[in-house]
Amino acid sequence: MASHRRPKQPSRTRVTVLTATAAAAVALSSQAAHADPKPKKEDVKSEVDKLYEQAEQATEKYNGAKEDQEKLQKEVDSLQDKVARGQGELNQLRKGLGSVASGQYRSGSIDPSVQLFLSGDPDTYLEKAATLDQLSGKQAEQLKTIADKQRQLAQERAEAASKIQDLSDTRKALGEKKDEIKGKLAKAQELLNTLTAKEKEALQKEEQQKNRSSRGNERPDLGNDTPASGRGAAALSAAASKIGSPYVWGATGPSSFDCSGLTSWAYQQAGQSLPRTSQAQANAGTRISSQSALKPGDLVLFYGDLHHIGLYAGNGQVLHAPKPGASVRYESINNMPFQFGVRV
DSSP: OOOOOOOOOOOHHHHHHHHHHHHHHHHHHHHHHSSSOOOOHHHHHHHHHHHHHHHHHHHHHHHHHHHHHHHHHHHHHHHHHHHHHHHHHHHHHHHHHHHHHHHHHHTTTGGGGGGGOOOOOOHHHHHHHOOOOTTOOOHHHHHHHHHHHHHHHHHHHHHEEEEEHHHHHHHHHHHEEEEEEHHHHHHHHHTTTTEEEEEEEEHHHHHHHHHHHHHTTTOOTTTTTTOOSSSHHHHHHHHHHHTTTBBOTTSSSSBOOOOOHHHHHHHHHHOOOOOOHHHHHHHHEEEEGGGGGOTTEEEEEEEEEEEEEEEEEEEEEEEEEEEOOOOOOEEEEGOEEEEEEEEE
């Protein structure tokens, strides 16, 4: 006899599992279909260039903080030496009155004038002590000298403490900028690592071509341009001798440079001292607002916050340390947003 049993229905749990699995598969397929495509070489290059620019901005702030740190360290050292000398002088002054105090202690009474040593407020004590008959003219003079020295020492100690705090704050800022620079450069490298070997090679060839073009044009046609000055010509010549040297953030030569490191080093070779950062160098001479008025050797500032600087080389070219991964080279002045020039 044929069986009339109903087919066994799948359990609710099994249906739920199957449905969930199917839904997950559909979702994964959908995600795969809509996943962001691999970034193009041009997009990666654009983003990397942006990160390099941000790293250079942070580098100039780092350079400024480092310059402040060095200046503050010298001030702190000088103040601490001054405090130490002042304490030694105060100890000698106190020693001069020591024999008087010892004698009075042995006789059973201490002259009120000598109580200055125990006073937390020498000025107030001196006002009272000045009326005492026990104060001889010589003692009064010695006590006033001690009080003046104590007051001066307290001021110097307070100033030293303030400078030490400033130094601590500057060191902290220095560390933060250093971390920011490293972070930007690391992120840029991560993006470059997403490229294929062929794409990386293409980018390297582009950069190498720029460097080769610069080396092959070490003496650009200056046209009718004449140097801004003898020092300007000497600075430009010094910078030109460093064509091909790598960009390294925070570097001031002689084998590697950042942008303001190159300009400050070049002018130093010409016998002219410049501030360390591009923003400070922007105030190192007379501003030239028009590109047509620039002369070889003039400083040239770029970007709204003035975070990049180079030397005008004539014929619409600038000689500069461009960015991480590049070397000192000539480049068109129009490749960056020109702000103004400075004639040192």
